[in-house]
Amino acid sequence: MTEGADGGRDAGLGERLYGLVAQLAAAPVRSITGDGVRAALDLVQKALAGAAVPFEVHEVPSGTPVLDWTVPKEWNVRAGYLVGPDGARVADVADHPLHLLGYSVPTRARLRLDELREHLFSLPDRPDWIPYRTSYWNENWGFCLPDTVLRALPDGEYEVVIDTSLEDGSLTYAEIVLPATEPGEPGEPGEPGEFLVTTHVCHPAMANDNGSGIAVLTELARHLAALPSRRHTFRLLFIPGTIGSITWLARNRDLVGRIRHGLVLTGLGDRSAFTYKRSRRGDSTVDRAAAVALAESGAEHRLVDFSPYGYDERQFCSPGFDLPVGRLGRGQHGDYPEYHTSADDLAFVTPESLAGSFAVLTRIIDICERNAVWRNTSPYGEPQLGRRGLYRAIGATMNRQAIEMGLLWVLNLADGSRDLLDIAARAQLPFDAVTAAVDALAGVGLLAGEPKGSA
Amino acid sequence: MTEGADGGRDAGLGERLYGLVAQLAAAPVRSITGDGVRAALDLVQKALAGAAVPFEVHEVPSGTPVLDWTVPKEWNVRAGYLVGPDGARVADVADHPLHLLGYSVPTRARLRLDELREHLFSLPDRPDWIPYRTSYWNENWGFCLPDTVLRALPDGEYEVVIDTSLEDGSLTYAEIVLPATEPGEPGEPGEPGEFLVTTHVCHPAMANDNGSGIAVLTELARHLAALPSRRHTFRLLFIPGTIGSITWLARNRDLVGRIRHGLVLTGLGDRSAFTYKRSRRGDSTVDRAAAVALAESGAEHRLVDFSPYGYDERQFCSPGFDLPVGRLGRGQHGDYPEYHTSADDLAFVTPESLAGSFAVLTRIIDICERNAVWRNTSPYGEPQLGRRGLYRAIGATMNRQAIEMGLLWVLNLADGSRDLLDIAARAQLPFDAVTAAVDALAGVGLLAGEPKGSA
Amino acid sequence: MTEGADGGRDAGLGERLYGLVAQLAAAPVRSITGDGVRAALDLVQKALAGAAVPFEVHEVPSGTPVLDWTVPKEWNVRAGYLVGPDGARVADVADHPLHLLGYSVPTRARLRLDELREHLFSLPDRPDWIPYRTSYWNENWGFCLPDTVLRALPDGEYEVVIDTSLEDGSLTYAEIVLPATEPGEPGEPGEPGEFLVTTHVCHPAMANDNGSGIAVLTELARHLAALPSRRHTFRLLFIPGTIGSITWLARNRDLVGRIRHGLVLTGLGDRSAFTYKRSRRGDSTVDRAAAVALAESGAEHRLVDFSPYGYDERQFCSPGFDLPVGRLGRGQHGDYPEYHTSADDLAFVTPESLAGSFAVLTRIIDICERNAVWRNTSPYGEPQLGRRGLYRAIGATMNRQAIEMGLLWVLNLADGSRDLLDIAARAQLPFDAVTAAVDALAGVGLLAGEPKGSA
Incomplete structure (x- = not known):
């Protein structure tokens, strides 16, 4: 990659x-x-x-x-709506999926507004938004609706139609x-x-x-x-x-x-x-x-x-x-x-x-x-990089000093106790400077382990 | 407790x-x-x-x-006072326990003021206070007195009466x-x-x-x-x-x-x-x-x-x-x-x-x-708390969020490597929120070890 | 020491x-x-x-x-100078050792200025100074000179005389x-x-x-x-x-x-x-x-x-x-x-x-x-220092409180896990206060190990 x-x-x-x-x-x-x-x-x-x-x-x-x-049992929804005293639908899952309390059990009922209230959810602080509510593990039913709508509901009898299934x-x-x-x-x-x-x-x-x-x-x-x-x-x-x-x-x-x-x-x-x-x-x-x-x-x-x-x-x-x-x-x-x-x-x-x-x-x-853990194969003193043409092998794809420092840091810290993220952090070098150094050093056998891409 | x-x-x-x-x-x-x-x-x-x-x-x-x-030998005091040239008592342990240098050896002597001075202790910076001085391990005797008193002492002969015992x-x-x-x-x-x-x-x-x-x-x-x-x-x-x-x-x-x-x-x-x-x-x-x-x-x-x-x-x-x-x-x-x-x-x-x-x-x-080290008995995934009615079992004795977070933190960190003080510190929760969670969780068997009070 | x-x-x-x-x-x-x-x-x-x-x-x-x-081969210099078109010496190692590129190979040549330029080194930012340059591992030759001199060089033919040896x-x-x-x-x-x-x-x-x-x-x-x-x-x-x-x-x-x-x-x-x-x-x-x-x-x-x-x-x-x-x-x-x-x-x-x-x-x-690691030989409770006359044994060569604190700190921390530098750092005492305490304590046998100078 x-x-x-x-x-x-x-x-x-x-x-x-x-x-x-x-x-x-x-x-x-x-x-x-x-x-x-x-x-x-x-x-x-x-x-x-x-x-x-x-x-x-x-x-x-x-x-x-x-x-x-x-x-749990599987839940499916065919319909879910609440009809007001005037016959209009107050909330309908067909209009917005959030209108129905998640995992609402099948319910058909006619209730007065005061009986219904504990099944209605809104956000008084955000009166125009519908909240998202669920009741996975306690069987319940309900509708979520804007607080403006909830507050304007007239007294009277409401019809609850929740045509869901909750079955194996x-x-x-x-x-x-x-x-x-x-x-x-x-x-x-x-x-x-x-x-x-x-x-x-x-x-x-x-x-x-x-x-x-x-x-x-x-x-x-x-x-x-x-x-x-x-x-x-x-x-x-x-x-x-x-x-x-x-x-x-x-x-x-x-x-x-x-x-x-x-x-x-x-x-x-x-x-x-x-x-x-x-x-x-x-x-x-x-x-x-x-x-x-x-x-x-x-x-x-x-x-x-x-x-x-x-x-x-x-x-x-x-x-x-x-x-x-x-x-x-x-x-x-x-x-x-x-x-x-x-x-x-x-x-x-x-x-x-x-x-x-x-x-x-x-x-x-x-x-x-x-990221990987590498080991310097020539850890006693610095290996002679010039002899291996390393400075030139890398090209000028990034800041030259970062490259040379990357080579020195990787050689110094690749003792098997640190991964490349550790080395980059200690050296305060970009991660890619470190991996570029690893590629160059592994290419001339100065790091142990199979170089990436050799498989 | x-x-x-x-x-x-x-x-x-x-x-x-x-x-x-x-x-x-x-x-x-x-x-x-x-x-x-x-x-x-x-x-x-x-x-x-x-x-x-x-x-x-x-x-x-x-x-x-x-x-x-x-x-050391036991030290007891029957009397200890210093009488001035005019016959008045300059310092008397009967007036204040600090007047006598602690562990003063039995002494009866008549001394000139200049001979006496090395046995008198005061606080020039706090001239009205008597200092507390002792000499437990070097046999010595002395009196401690306000610097104002010390400075006003007239020349003449003083009588030292230290009726102490220093005996096995x-x-x-x-x-x-x-x-x-x-x-x-x-x-x-x-x-x-x-x-x-x-x-x-x-x-x-x-x-x-x-x-x-x-x-x-x-x-x-x-x-x-x-x-x-x-x-x-x-x-x-x-x-x-x-x-x-x-x-x-x-x-x-x-x-x-x-x-x-x-x-x-x-x-x-x-x-x-x-x-x-x-x-x-x-x-x-x-x-x-x-x-x-x-x-x-x-x-x-x-x-x-x-x-x-x-x-x-x-x-x-x-x-x-x-x-x-x-x-x-x-x-x-x-x-x-x-x-x-x-x-x-x-x-x-x-x-x-x-x-x-x-x-x-x-x-x-x-x-x-x-404080104790507990171990989550159901450490693979979160245990289903709702099924055990845990949220309600605790009551409303403290902030509800602290309680729920306490349950989650204790379950997550009770791996046998930390005590409750560690958990409270890591969770930034009150210690009592953590112990409340422990009580609740141990009560339903989600923590290993005998719950407190079961002995 | x-x-x-x-x-x-x-x-x-x-x-x-x-x-x-x-x-x-x-x-x-x-x-x-x-x-x-x-x-x-x-x-x-x-x-x-x-x-x-x-x-x-x-x-x-x-x-x-x-x-x-x-x-590498051994490098020796008999002479090294550059002669200008007018016959004057532009740079001569006999005038300043930095004039000659370090490890310059033996060279005798006549070159036009444009051919010569890649062998001339200067510091444009510091035009009056001669830079120090070497080429140990790539055979090369050159002269280092002030940028003011370099810039003033006239066109024409220059004579290169580098009488060095690079031999076993x-x-x-x-x-x-x-x-x-x-x-x-x-x-x-x-x-x-x-x-x-x-x-x-x-x-x-x-x-x-x-x-x-x-x-x-x-x-x-x-x-x-x-x-x-x-x-x-x-x-x-x-x-x-x-x-x-x-x-x-x-x-x-x-x-x-x-x-x-x-x-x-x-x-x-x-x-x-x-x-x-x-x-x-x-x-x-x-x-x-x-x-x-x-x-x-x-x-x-x-x-x-x-x-x-x-x-x-x-x-x-x-x-x-x-x-x-x-x-x-x-x-x-x-x-x-x-x-x-x-x-x-x-x-x-x-x-x-x-x-x-x-x-x-x-x-x-x-x-x-x-610096050393010492061990308190009387680590259970504080040893009775007064009995050993330690406070007086040290003399007044430094702040008295530092000395007494040095004794207490060394006794407390000399448990074999810390050296004297550690103890000084923990005690926030001068290093010499700690070594003075060590000398005093070792002198009365309260520290294990041969006291310095006993060999």
């Missing part, structure tokens, strides 16, 4: 990402199970048509024990596996490690959370499939939040030990600064790579420590697994008012933000692909 | 503490041995009458080798042991650890140093004895400074290994900010508990690193023992002018300061009692 | 150092091999006449493999070994460790880089030879840069393991602040000693981390050796405009700077000589 952070060079990328976000926003209501998920996965698969990406859809039956949980079925998720084309790290010949990238697919309608994550992960599949070589096996998951990652972990416990790096993608389309949330370990390779990629990008960003609140990193970073999985996004959940409301719409995301997120994501992956 | 830091809720506490300080200030002169110590210990014992506190007085004979030292006898100290009522930490079933709290009893008259320490330790005995349960054995020592801790350590070397936490109490009644001096280890549980208790208290305070200068922590923290013993006080020795003078009197201390110190002390102990 | 940092007390020191710098500046051109090096070493040896310093000159034949390198011969360096007179550190009775101090001798003419280093190292030999005792064996090297240290390392690999401390000396005569460059390890004893010596000196200074760019520390700190070798100097290479030009002349250095550098150097060595 050699692209670096300028994913933006693909002129159509931002528009292609935005287009998929728009399709997902217009798709029928979806939740953690049901045909809505399947419809979203269909859109992903269609977007990848012709890209030679193996796309596998898994169906896990309701009732299957998964870690401490159980796969299955939980649906999709998995893309792109195998490594090379052995593992230099000097570590065994099975290649895995790089896990996941996104949640359960949130209906909303563009940033998480149409943007689904679109970026889809595009990532296309990108990775097209690479001439891969040092890691890449595993991309499109899963319902929480129960999806738990289900996947339960079904793949033998595989977990191979995961060297991981990223949860969420909220990548809004205009905010980037947020990278470190893995529980705090200094995993992916954490250090993300810090470098974001610093290099020049984009505003913040690095936050792990906390057990957020998205699926909670499961991957639970203490029993403790996987090196961070989370990449822009505005953090709860930090922007549009979060989990109808205002998280297509106007809230931009092609440029989506493309910029894709560029940072691929740069993080690129760094993890290149 | 469940009180927390509001020791002040006991309305009479401050007055009771102040009352004992006053009794100790009015008691006869005392030093590191002799009847003065016994009289002070009698006052303590009387103050605890009816409190079901086992109070044991130890007498260790003069000449007993204790570590690198030897128990014993060193006296008292010990209160309140055994643990529960096994040790969860998951650590062996013998309960000990919590050592000590104070020096050798300083005569002075209210802050150390009537306040004696009074607070006395009250602590009453408090601990009344607790429904104790997870540590508490050992409270009323000892002469330096030689007392050395003597106790020499006689209890087999016991030292059981000490998990310790505090030296001194200077707890003045109006200054709190000072907590860390143990030599610097991050002992008691050090971290004190930092939390003081931060929680909202009181002004400073945390200072260990140094080998101060009170009996010097002995407990000598490198051979290196016990986790910190020191709690307010104004530090030497930092306030009243230190070791007659101005350290009853006006210098207040009931409020004494009660506030007691509250912090009991909170530190409470935190050490509750 | 007891001098401390006041090397300046030797009134003639600065002038003596400056005198040797002047002799070296006036010596014939020299490079990494050849008679110029031998002439410089002769000056050093003459300067040490009568000082009882064993001075050994080594000759290593051309073609000898040394680590990854080969000892040898590489020359000198070594002074002053054996330890005492066993190693207290409690570590084996073979004494070595202290390596080196300087490069290959730079011609220039006063600061590196006449100053040669002069200071020469004077250090005299100083160390005169010491009443040495706890380390001192090994002083006068070597050509890079290839000299590589050659020495190649020939002394069995000896490398004995090196406990090392310093590379360079640029010690200019008026800039001190620069100490840490060893690759970053916290070697010499690194910590240098920090203390420089802080004590009150002189402006900066401590910089190791980087693999600079002088011979690059070789000593290559990862295979990773020796505890730092570098002491004033202005850093490249940070001052006079660096590697004819402006690095006798006006650029001062006797005071040279003497001040010598004082810091000997203080660093002194601290390393005194």
